[in-house]
Each structure stands twice: as structure tokens, then as C-alpha cells.
Amino acid sequence: MGNQRFAGISIRWATARWLFLCNEAIKLGNEASSTQIIAVKPGSMYFLTFGATKTCAQDEVLRVSVPALSGDLSLQTLYSSNGGDTYAWAFQATSKVFNVTFHNPGIQEDPTCGPLLDAVAIKEMVPLKLTRGNLVKNGGFEYGPHVFKNFSTGVLLPPKQRDLISPLPGWIIESLKAVKYIDLKHFSVPSGLAAIELVAGRESAIAQIIRTVPNKFYNLTFTIGDAKNGCHGSMMVEAFAAKDTSKSRMMLLKRVVQSNFKQIKDHILLYFSPYKAQ
Numbered sequence: 001m002g003n004q005r006f007a008g009i010s011i012r013w014a015t016a017r018w019l020f021l022c023n024e025a026i027k028l029g030n031e032a033s034s035t036q037i038i039a040v041k042p043g044s045m046y047f048l049t050f051g052a053t054k055t056c057a058q059d060e061v062l063r064v065s066v067p068a069l070s071g072d073l074s075l076q077t078l079y080s081s082n083g084g085d086t087y088a089w090a091f092q093a094t095s096k097v098f099n100v101t102f103h104n105p106g107i108q109e110d111p112t113c114g115p116l117l118d119a120v121a122i123k124e125m126v127p128l129k130l131t132r133g134n135l136v137k138n139g140g141f142e143y144g145p146h147v148f149k150n151f152s153t154g155v156l157l158p159p160k161q162r163d164l165i166s167p168l169p170g171w172i173i174e175s176l177k178a179v180k181y182i183d184l185k186h187f188s189v190p191s192g193l194a195a196i197e198l199v200a201g202r203e204s205a206i207a208q209i210i211r212t213v214p215n216k217f218y219n220l221t222f223t224i225g226d227a228k229n230g231c232h233g234s235m236m237v238e239a240f241a242a243k244d245t246s247k248s249r250m251m252l253l254k255r256v257v258q259s260n261f262k263q264i265k266d267h268i269l270l271y272f273s274p275y276k277a278q
Contacts, residue, residue, distance in 0.1 A: 025118040027055065028062070028104035029111060035101040038122060040093035045125035047145040047167055048091070048100065049155060051118035053084035056108065062115040063103040064089045071162045072105070075115055079180065079199050080153035084118065088145035088155045088167040088181065090125065121146045128169050135210050135218075136270065137170030140192040144168060147183045154180040154187065154197060168196070174207035174271065175200070190225025198237070198274045205273035212268055222272070240271040 026034055040046060054060040054075040062073045069091050079085050100122075104114050123146040128137050145155050145167050156178040157167045166172055173179055177200030182189065189195045198204035212218065220241050 025051075025116045027114050027116050028102065029114045030107050031104065032114065033101055033103040034117065035099050036120075038098050038100055039096060040098050041124070042093050042095055045090060045092050045165060045169075047123045047125055048089045048120065049086060049123065049146040049148070050089075050102075050120040051084050051086050053078065053116050054113075055116055056110060056113035058108070058113070060108070060113065060115050061104070061106055062117070063101075063105050065101045065103065066091045066098050067094065069164065071158065071164075073158060073162060077177075077200075079156060079178075082153065084116070086119075086148070086153060086155045087178075088157055089163055090145075090165040090167040092165060119148060121148070125169060135212070136208060138168070141168070141181070141194040141196055142192060143170070144181045144194055147181070147186075149185075152183065152186040154182040154199075156180055156199075168206070170208060171196075172207045172209075173205075175203055175205035175273070177203040179204045179206060188226060188228035191223045195225070198272070201274050205271060207269055207271040210268050210270055220270070236274065238273050241268055 028034065048064065052062050052073070052075060059074060059076040062075060064071055064073065071089060073087060073089075075085075100120075102115075102117050102120075108114060126143065128143060130137065131139065145157070147155060157163075157173050157180070158178050159173045159175050160166065161176075163173075168179075168181065180197040180199045182195055182197050184193045187195070187197075196206055198206075218241070220239065222237075222239060224237050
């Protein structure tokens with residue numbers, strides 16, 4: 001372990017056995033920052049994927065920022081069992097060169113505390129293509145943030161209050177807590193190459209606004225399943241479309257659910273969240 005000082009800011013480099021992506025990480029002490037200049041395409045959307053965790057029991061915050069946009073990610077809750085989580089954060093480029101900054105905005109009583117940052121990657125967000133016969137954009141969650149190939153515990157997607165541009169193209173993280181983006185290589189995905197895991201109970205939800213034709217009937221079909229990552233419980237999902245509500249329990253490893261409804265407006269809010277039976 002060693003210290004380096006850049007422009008008056010002390011940055012602590014640490015090597016830790018528990019780190020899940022690389023053998024080295026950077027610890028951000030009180031008011032410390034780490035910045036890199038990245039060449040991008042103006043107008044394009046980008047995903048940032050990075051590993052982060054806290055080093056002490058108290059709540060720690062990691063601020064991610066680009067020019068004119070920033071978001072604070074609370075590291076209080078750990079969603080994986082190996083000591084760290086992977087996060088995604090999205091932004092739109094407004095110039096050819098961007099400064100991406102990770103900052104610790106807190107003043108910890110213990111100077112040895114602070115967020116650990118590991119394995120940062122960036123990926124351009126490609127424009128979505130509609131699937132013939134399906135009004136839902138990115139319905140199979142095939143378009144998403146970068147997933148590290150060698151090891152993954154899933155990628156946490158922050159709610160819209162933390163990240164104004166959704167890191168899940170086509171969808172809104174319509175909840176107070178994050179949801180998790182998982183891929184087929186590292187998890188059991190019920191359909192396709194990727195899925196969304198609603199990891200924070202009733203505080204996890206995703207939504208999408210879909211254009212429709214008034215007074216026509218629509219059929220909603222979705223698949224629920226078990227990621228086989230040690231979770232317990234009934235794993236029930238509640239889906240809202242127009243005034244219709246569908247509550248579905250995942251009894252086996254996979255279930256396909258269908259629901260028919262009549263739409264009376266020119267758009268609907270499609271909403272999925274975990275459901276707890278009374």
C-alpha cells in the first residue's frame with residue numbers, strides 16, 4: 001500500500017484480497033478525487049461501469065460527475081457477498097472531450113475510511129431498435145451497460161433520482177433503490193442474454209412509457225425466473241399496464257405470464273415491481 005499526491009490531493013492506492021475485479025484499487029480519502037479525460041462523440045450516450053465499495057461501517061458516498069451532470073451513489077448497502085458491488089452510470093456527451101471524475105464528498109471521522117474504486121470501463125450506448133410486433137423497447141434487456149467478462153456479481157443500476165439518464169436503455173429505474181443488471185454468462189437468465197433482478201424488494205421497480213392506440217386491446221407477456229444466486233422467498237412480481245394489474249409468483253425456475261387489457265389513452269405506463277403477499 002502506498003500514497004501518491006497529485007495537485008495537492010492525496011490518493012491512497014490499496015491492494016486487497018477481497019477485490020473482485022482487479023488486484024489493485026484506489027481509495028478516495030476525505031474530499032479526494034480521481035479524474036480522467038476521455039474522448040467521446042458529442043450527442044452520444046455512454047455507460048460508465050465501475051466497481052466500488054465502502055471501507056468502514058458508516059455510510060459512504062461516491063460522487064460521479066461529468067461536466068454539468070453529477071450523481072451521488074450511497075455505498076451503505078452491499079448487494080453482493082464478496083465485499084464490493086459493480087455500478088453503472090449513464091451520461092450524454094456534449095463535447096468531444098470529457099472529464100470523468102470520482103469524488104468522495106464526505107468528511108469521515110476516521111481518515112482511513114473512504115470509498116474504494118476499482119475497474120472502470122466506458123461503453124457507448126447504441127440507439128435502440130424496435131422489435132417487429134413488440135411495442136416495448138429493449139424488452140429482453142439485451143442492451144445494457146458493460147459487464148466485465150472474467151467475473152460479475154451483476155451491475156447495479158441507480159434509480160432515476162440518482163442518475164437522470166437511465167443506464168438501462170428504454171427503461172426508467174422507477175424506485176428508491178437500485179435494480180441489478182445480470183447476464184447469461186454469470187447467472188441463470190430465464191430468457192435471452194440478460195435480465196433485471198429486483199434486488200431491493202418493494203423498493204425496486206422498473207417502468208416504461210409506451211405509445212398505444214385508444215380503445216384497442218393489447219397482450220402483455222413477460223417471463224420471470226430465479227437467477228440461482230442464493231436468494232430466498234416467494235419471488236413474486238407485480239405488473240401494471242393501464243388499469244390492469246397482474247401478480248405472478250415464480251413457483252419453478254421460469255414462468256411466462258400473459259395479461260390482456262384494453263387501453264383508453266394514447267400511452268401507458270408499464271411498471272414492474274416485487275410483490276409481497278398479504
